Amino acid sequence: xxxxxxxxxxxxxxxxxxxxxxxxxxxxxxxxxxxxxxxxxxxxxxxxxxxxxxxxxxxxxxxxxxxxxxxxxxxxxxxxxxxxxxxxxxxxxxxxxxxxxxxxxxxxxxxxxxxxxxxxxxxxxxxxxxxxxxxxxxxxxxxxxxxxxxxxxxxxxxxxxxxxxxxxxxxxxxxxxxxxxxx
Numbered sequence: 001x002x003x004x005x006x007x008x009x010x011x012x013x014x015x016x017x018x019x020x021x022x023x024x025x026x027x028x029x030x031x032x033x034x035x036x037x038x039x040x041x042x043x044x045x046x047x048x049x050x051x052x053x054x055x056x057x058x059x060x061x062x063x064x065x066x067x068x069x070x071x072x073x074x075x076x077x078x079x080x081x082x083x084x085x086x087x088x089x090x091x092x093x094x095x096x097x098x099x100x101x102x103x104x105x106x107x108x109x110x111x112x113x114x115x116x117x118x119x120x121x122x123x124x125x126x127x128x129x130x131x132x133x134x135x136x137x138x139x140x141x142x143x144x145x146x147x148x149x150x151x152x153x154x155x156x157x158x159x160x161x162x163x164x165x166x167x168x169x170x171x172x173x174x175x176x177x178x179x180x181x182x183x
Contacts (some may be wrong), residue, residue, distance in 0.1 A: 046070055050082055058084035060091065134177060142173045
């Protein structure tokens with residue numbers, strides 16, 4: 001993500017002023033521009049910044065902020081705020097996955113991709129069970145105790161004698177998968 005550059009209160013991207021500003025910027029040392037836009041946090045100040053946060057809850061995970069870290073944008077180096085350590089790691093892994101799988105396939109930003117994904121996931125699904133979903137449900141079912149498997153099969157309307165004809169977990173899983181396929 002590119003940090004918006006504002007000089008004298010005028011956004012760099014404004015069409016009317018763009019050419020004049022670009023000519024002016026060519027004369028300015030880029031380091032001078034950064035000095036105008038940012039303040040460097042030393043390690044000591046970084047610790048103070050982290051410890052001084054008044055947040056009690058992580059803004060991403062909504063959990064107790066008991067293991068704080070200062071999050072920063074890896075593209076700009078700018079501090080974004082304080083997060084729980086695991087939320088910071090999660091955000092970083094998500095961003096790295098976006099760079100690997102999406103960045104070259106879309107014109108939209110990482111943040112917009114996350115918004116779109118949340119909307120898509122909240123929309124819900126169809127009434128169709130995916131073949132891989134059937135396998136996953138079968139594996140979860142196989143990890144249940146025998147009495148839990150029998151209870152679940154009864155809830156699906158399987159007759160007691162059909163359940164009792166199963167000799168082992170493998171037989172009950174096959175029966176369960178057949179029930180799901182025929183719903």
